[in-house]
Amino acid sequence: MLRFFISRLGLIIPTFIGITIVAFAFVRVLPGDPVLLLAGERGMDPDRYQKLLVQFGYDRPIWEQYFHYVMGLLQGDFGNSISTKRPVLQEFFTLFPATLELGLCAIIFAVVIGIPAGILAAVKRGSWFDQATMGIALTGYSMPIFWWGLLLIILFSGTLGWTPVSGRISLMYFFPSVTGFMTIDSLLSGEPGAFRSAVAHLILPTIVLGTIPLAVIARQTRSAMLEVLAEDYVRTARAKGLSPGRVIGLHALRNAMIPVITTIGLQIGVLMAGAILTETIFSWPGIGKWMVDSISRRDYPVVQGGLVLIAGIIMLVNLVVDLMYGLINPRIRHR
Amino acid sequence: MRRASLLLASAAFVCAASGSAFAQTLVYCSEGSPEGFDPAPYTAGTTFDASSKPIYNRLVEFKRGTSETEPGLAESWEVSEDGTQYTFHLRQGVPFHTTDYFTPTRDFNADDVIFSFDRQRLEDSPWYEYSPGISWEYFNGMSMPDLIDSIEKVDDYTVTFVLNRPEAPFIANMAMDFASILSKEYADQLEEAGTMELLNQQPVGTGPFSFVAYQQDAAIRYQAFPDYWKGEQPIKNLVFSITVDAGVRRQKLEAGECHVMPYPAPADIAALQENANLEVMEQQGLNVGYLAYNTQQEPFDNPKVRKALNMAINKQAILDAVFQGSGVAAKNPIPPTMWSYNDAIVDDPYDPDAAKAMLEEEGVTDLSMKIWAMPVQRPYNPNARRMAEVIQADFAEVGVNAEIVSFEWGEYLARSSAVDRDGAVLLGWTGDNGDPDNFLAVLLGCDAVGGSNRAQWCNEDFEALIQEAKILSDQEARAELYEQAQVVFKEQAPWATIAHSVVFMPMSKNVSGYVMDPLGGHWFDGVELTQ
Numbered sequence: 001m002l003r004f005f006i007s008r009l010g011l012i013i014p015t016f017i018g019i020t021i022v023a024f025a026f027v028r029v030l031p032g033d034p035v036l037l038l039a040g041e042r043g044m045d046p047d048r049y050q051k052l053l054v055q056f057g058y059d060r061p062i063w064e065q066y067f068h069y070v071m072g073l074l075q076g077d078f079g080n081s082i083s084t085k086r087p088v089l090q091e092f093f094t095l096f097p098a099t100l101e102l103g104l105c106a107i108i109f110a111v112v113i114g115i116p117a118g119i120l121a122a123v124k125r126g127s128w129f130d131q132a133t134m135g136i137a138l139t140g141y142s143m144p145i146f147w148w149g150l151l152l153i154i155l156f157s158g159t160l161g162w163t164p165v166s167g168r169i170s171l172m173y174f175f176p177s178v179t180g181f182m183t184i185d186s187l188l189s190g191e192p193g194a195f196r197s198a199v200a201h202l203i204l205p206t207i208v209l210g211t212i213p214l215a216v217i218a219r220q221t222r223s224a225m226l227e228v229l230a231e232d233y234v235r236t237a238r239a240k241g242l243s244p245g246r247v248i249g250l251h252a253l254r255n256a257m258i259p260v261i262t263t264i265g266l267q268i269g270v271l272m273a274g275a276i277l278t279e280t281i282f283s284w285p286g287i288g289k290w291m292v293d294s295i296s297r298r299d300y301p302v303v304q305g306g307l308v309l310i311a312g313i314i315m316l317v318n319l320v321v322d323l324m325y326g327l328i329n330p331r332i333r334h335r
Numbered sequence: 336m337r338r339a340s341l342l343l344a345s346a347a348f349v350c351a352a353s354g355s356a357f358a359q360t361l362v363y364c365s366e367g368s369p370e371g372f373d374p375a376p377y378t379a380g381t382t383f384d385a386s387s388k389p390i391y392n393r394l395v396e397f398k399r400g401t402s403e404t405e406p407g408l409a410e411s412w413e414v415s416e417d418g419t420q421y422t423f424h425l426r427q428g429v430p431f432h433t434t435d436y437f438t439p440t441r442d443f444n445a446d447d448v449i450f451s452f453d454r455q456r457l458e459d460s461p462w463y464e465y466s467p468g469i470s471w472e473y474f475n476g477m478s479m480p481d482l483i484d485s486i487e488k489v490d491d492y493t494v495t496f497v498l499n500r501p502e503a504p505f506i507a508n509m510a511m512d513f514a515s516i517l518s519k520e521y522a523d524q525l526e527e528a529g530t531m532e533l534l535n536q537q538p539v540g541t542g543p544f545s546f547v548a549y550q551q552d553a554a555i556r557y558q559a560f561p562d563y564w565k566g567e568q569p570i571k572n573l574v575f576s577i578t579v580d581a582g583v584r585r586q587k588l589e590a591g592e593c594h595v596m597p598y599p600a601p602a603d604i605a606a607l608q609e610n611a612n613l614e615v616m617e618q619q620g621l622n623v624g625y626l627a628y629n630t631q632q633e634p635f636d637n638p639k640v641r642k643a644l645n646m647a648i649n650k651q652a653i654l655d656a657v658f659q660g661s662g663v664a665a666k667n668p669i670p671p672t673m674w675s676y677n678d679a680i681v682d683d684p685y686d687p688d689a690a691k692a693m694l695e696e697e698g699v700t701d702l703s704m705k706i707w708a709m710p711v712q713r714p715y716n717p718n719a720r721r722m723a724e725v726i727q728a729d730f731a732e733v734g735v736n737a738e739i740v741s742f743e744w745g746e747y748l749a750r751s752s753a754v755d756r757d758g759a760v761l762l763g764w765t766g767d768n769g770d771p772d773n774f775l776a777v778l779l780g781c782d783a784v785g786g787s788n789r790a791q792w793c794n795e796d797f798e799a800l801i802q803e804a805k806i807l808s809d810q811e812a813r814a815e816l817y818e819q820a821q822v823v824f825k826e827q828a829p830w831a832t833i834a835h836s837v838v839f840m841p842m843s844k845n846v847s848g849y850v851m852d853p854l855g856g857h858w859f860d861g862v863e864l865t866q
Contacts, residue, residue: 285552
């Protein structure tokens, strides 16, 4: 197990170097000049432009800029945003808990509904339940997030008035952020009604962000289950006279879970992409919206830093998923 | 330390906001996040709405709802005969905000004025680059470093600005956001503590509202400043609820989660107007959208060709297709809400047949040209691509073959400035200070050729008029000159003037006393909430 762990860890270092190069190159390949964008229609005289290039260090050769950047990263310095002038790392960690909280809720929502739905659909293969579940899953997968979000807001917040329109908590509540997770902070604040408000604000964004992973997980669970249910050992288990619950829950499910866990791991990337749109619609102050704003402003330090940090987190999640395979399936760790 | 101060601030705010007091909280669904709370390093209206407007004052202010100036922190001022010395007499007894991070020991005085400007112009000031990458774009953009020779403190309540040349728009410049007055005492305190960057995060001003807290990308909280020199505000608290999507802002307004929202989607305006609980205010924006020919290239160096092309453009079709009712046709390079607007000018008629005949008369047949379409939305042009397509179709009718091109925004701005640029450019301008010079000299002056003068147009008569107007201090005399300049502009037609936008502000009927700002800002002083 230790060797397995170390070999997986060994892969992380070259991947991380690759990410810094891609992140650094990505913003520079985009057409557009962050310095010119500072002035907008007003324009900037060439002397001033040159002065600002020097001030930001963009006059130096590209390799020197990269070297400077990586040296900064190694010391934990991600630079300062061109627009807000605040340190990138500080902004990231202010906003990241909001994205994490929403992402976790969305993935829990997707797993809690997706896996049972997939199992049931597989067990009752060909039934109306199976067809309805897969039909809904396909619809959910094809739904544009932007449209879906607005539709839910108009129905549940606008017409029915059941849920708040956007934000993380009612503006009536105002307490200092301790953990950055609004649900936890609202409990810690001790203010009556705050926790309820935080949960109410989570409902629609969770559904919107969780829809695509839910559809994918349900479909994956169903097909993995179908495959496993056709295996000889399942037939043997049934022949032994085990109850259907034990056959499905113990023998089939555990093996069917391997591709499902892979899928869940891969959904983290999908969640990050979905978070960009979901956060924009629901005015959710997370890193998705932060990255989009920064790309449009060509805020190099934020885009670079954000990409490296997000990629780093996705890498960590994948590492954890890899290690979990090892725990679930001994064949993998001994390979 | 910061957490403790936030705790204190939140406790104060909760006390003020709890129960019936929350009823006196006005919630504004703002369209974006402020970049910071020191207005001077920035150029975006969203940032100014959250910083300079609620928190600060300036020596000179714009009268509510107009682009005319009135005394602010300066009670009065004198201009020397040669127009190069402006002496401001400062208001006494104006306190700065007391917050949980700063308690002032003195009122506003001349030191604060000198600090607020010197940090933007003196490179050896410790405040010149007080945060990494900070720069003073508006101060530079308005040519203040060249203009101001020195700023002198005569006594505690008198300050003289010595200019390098007479400049009539100087007073209007002093009312702009970058000219907001900050507390030197607070800055000194931060400098001593080694936390200078907090000047941009925890602001202290003399304005109607004091800063309570900013939750990044979510909300900004202010409370009414009880000792505000113009008197306390009718509302107790002001909250900006940051809501980027226009459709969602509308839902929040309709659900009562906010009281006022800016920038509704054009398609939503009719429905908002029909809502019995809402009022939709409207005003023409201080802007202009135009198509600038390159007047240094054939055949666009011929005013008759430009005039003919202008007559080929169906502005009404553009207003319908692109502005969907949120625009009015433009005939002058300055908007109708600006003083010196020449309403006597008659716009070129839409007449494709006459246009075609004129082009043939000038020997222009089989003309192929480029139309540049901006890649971004702007108030003066909500959809440049669509606008370019309408113009392309109009030009095709008079036998001109137009190709639409576009570039990334920064690239677009840079390339469209080039003197040898190929094609006519769609662009526009939003006024900074309500002074006509800010349109006519910036966009059409000879100095701006190769820069913000996208028509690359330098006309002697026009230039003489605007240069003369720039140094006169009598506004009536200036207005006359600008009116003549607009006549020259219309004859020469360096642009096709397309439209001025109409800005809509939907708000709850519980809100009273809101006045729309022709300069596009959003102000909440003097606003009341009735239940």
